[in-house]
Amino acid sequence: MRFSVLAGCAVLAFLSLVGLIWSSWFWLGVLLFGALVALGVSDLVQPRHSILRNYPIIGHMRFMFEGIRPEIRQYLIESDQDEEPFSRDKRSLVYQRAKGVEDKRPFGTRQRVYDSGYEWLTHSAAPKHIANHDFRVTIGGPDCKQPYDASIYNISAMSFGALSANAILALNTGARMGGFAHDTGEGGISRYHRQGGGDIIYEVGSGYFGCRTPEGRFDVDKFREQAADPQVKMIELKLSQGAKPGHGGVLPASKISPEIAEARGVPMGQDCVSPASHPEFSTPIELMQFIKTLRDNASGKPVGFKLCIGHRREFMCMVKAMLETDIVPDFIVVDGKEGGTGAAPLEFANHMGMPLVEGLVFAHNTLRGAGLRDRLKLGASAKLVTAFDIAKSLALGADWANSARGFMFSIGCIQAQACHTNHCPVGVATQDKTRQRALDVPAKSERVFRFHQNTLKALAEMTGAAGLTHPNGFMPHHLLMRESDRDMVTGEEVYPYLPEGFLLRGDGDDFGYSMRWNRARAEAFEPFDASYV
Numbered sequence: 001m002r003f004s005v006l007a008g009c010a011v012l013a014f015l016s017l018v019g020l021i022w023s024s025w026f027w028l029g030v031l032l033f034g035a036l037v038a039l040g041v042s043d044l045v046q047p048r049h050s051i052l053r054n055y056p057i058i059g060h061m062r063f064m065f066e067g068i069r070p071e072i073r074q075y076l077i078e079s080d081q082d083e084e085p086f087s088r089d090k091r092s093l094v095y096q097r098a099k100g101v102e103d104k105r106p107f108g109t110r111q112r113v114y115d116s117g118y119e120w121l122t123h124s125a126a127p128k129h130i131a132n133h134d135f136r137v138t139i140g141g142p143d144c145k146q147p148y149d150a151s152i153y154n155i156s157a158m159s160f161g162a163l164s165a166n167a168i169l170a171l172n173t174g175a176r177m178g179g180f181a182h183d184t185g186e187g188g189i190s191r192y193h194r195q196g197g198g199d200i201i202y203e204v205g206s207g208y209f210g211c212r213t214p215e216g217r218f219d220v221d222k223f224r225e226q227a228a229d230p231q232v233k234m235i236e237l238k239l240s241q242g243a244k245p246g247h248g249g250v251l252p253a254s255k256i257s258p259e260i261a262e263a264r265g266v267p268m269g270q271d272c273v274s275p276a277s278h279p280e281f282s283t284p285i286e287l288m289q290f291i292k293t294l295r296d297n298a299s300g301k302p303v304g305f306k307l308c309i310g311h312r313r314e315f316m317c318m319v320k321a322m323l324e325t326d327i328v329p330d331f332i333v334v335d336g337k338e339g340g341t342g343a344a345p346l347e348f349a350n351h352m353g354m355p356l357v358e359g360l361v362f363a364h365n366t367l368r369g370a371g372l373r374d375r376l377k378l379g380a381s382a383k384l385v386t387a388f389d390i391a392k393s394l395a396l397g398a399d400w401a402n403s404a405r406g407f408m409f410s411i412g413c414i415q416a417q418a419c420h421t422n423h424c425p426v427g428v429a430t431q432d433k434t435r436q437r438a439l440d441v442p443a444k445s446e447r448v449f450r451f452h453q454n455t456l457k458a459l460a461e462m463t464g465a466a467g468l469t470h471p472n473g474f475m476p477h478h479l480l481m482r483e484s485d486r487d488m489v490t491g492e493e494v495y496p497y498l499p500e501g502f503l504l505r506g507d508g509d510d511f512g513y514s515m516r517w518n519r520a521r522a523e524a525f526e527p528f529d530a531s532y533v
Helices: 004-019 026-045 050-054 060-067 069-078 083-099 165-178 191-196 220-227 258-264 284-296 312-325 346-351 356-369 387-395 405-410 441-465 513-519
Strands: 119-121 136-139 148-151 153-155 181-183 199-204 232-238 249-251 272-274 303-307 331-335 377-381 400-403 479-482 488-490
Touching (some): 026 050, 119 387, 153 165, 165 199, 165 405, 165 441, 199 220, 356 513, 400 405, 405 441
Parallel strands (some): 153 181, 377 400
Antiparallel strands (some): 119 479
16 A cells, blocks of 8 residues: 555556557656656655655655644644644654754744743853763762763663664664663663664563563573673663553564564564563562672673652652662663653553652652662653753753653654554554665664754753753752743742751651651561551
């Protein structure tokens, strides 16, 4: 069906050529349909537009409609339907930065500055010039023998299997070109991660893909072999993800290709199950002991975990276990529930888990209250596409940011929302070889690199405009937001940094922290009183 228009034009061009036997008028058909055939062939081989490679000739209709999009956008804004055009603006911004074209817009803000909830950063009357935008953060605590000097902006977790081979290869190649990291997702390290040559964060999920026994349990020898790869820079234990926290998954046997089976270490012909919880631990102390096992077998590389905050007391249970065992991970990544690039049940995507801002602030202040914040680094992940998104996360306590959505846009994702159907029109989220050929790896890897570079350049400009010399200088007081028509509040008022060690000292309970801290225990995730969580 995707090539039917091209095939039809070829047939009509041939018939027109035959028709010249009877009438010279058929030259019109030869010229018209011949030109369309030439256009279709050109579409198939050009590297710039994935849509045209998968939908020759008819794909041009998309670009024709894009030409009138500014008018449509303005109509939606004026009709009070601003969510969609604003999200489209973000996608357009990524495309422009990835392509290296002008990303500036005339006629002021696209946001309605008088709406409640509008946010902005304060700027300085004495802005700074920042020449080097290669911002770095060193990840690795006292027990880490190979700290990783990470970029402040990296590719978030997306598995091979969910993404196509070409998508993984383009992302990882772009990461190598830009000197930043690519999280594997829980699907394991594929041949395409290795072929790209970029820095890898190896994510270990509940299925232990790449380091599992035939029964689906953790295999320490296989893990040690994976972690020893010089391309692997950090190990991330996934407890939950923003798209569907607390929800397991099944990759049906019919979707498992030999390459997916190779990366995950699973047999062909069987469903591949990711349990909702880890079989190797069930208590906070056991979790810390498992982290120690990973650390002892990770060649001295940083080891941490990722989660979407659920019961706040349960996160405090983990922190108490750190204090009791003196096993402190090198990093924690807080995943907001608004993230998630793959398919998820609608109820989970909309209503399960804590959004990034609340989760990040809670984790940051809990670690400060327990006196552990200086011993580990904190990452943030969830729809962090623009320089402002990164700056805001850093102001609220993060040390670095991850993005899946932004980098998917950079390789051509158009949010067709067909990720789970295997019919992705641009070859990003499909295992169909004929569809994923639309994604030209050399062209898209350049776009990954440029998107990262141009986003950090924009972050450098915002940082300098705020009078700072490095983005890690952003604090809550740099963030302001409109609360109502005539009132504004600072981030310091809404999301303050709580005092170091306040939980250990039992200082006050203005924000409800001490109440939950007193109910948390390192021995179990269940509270003393099971009727209250």
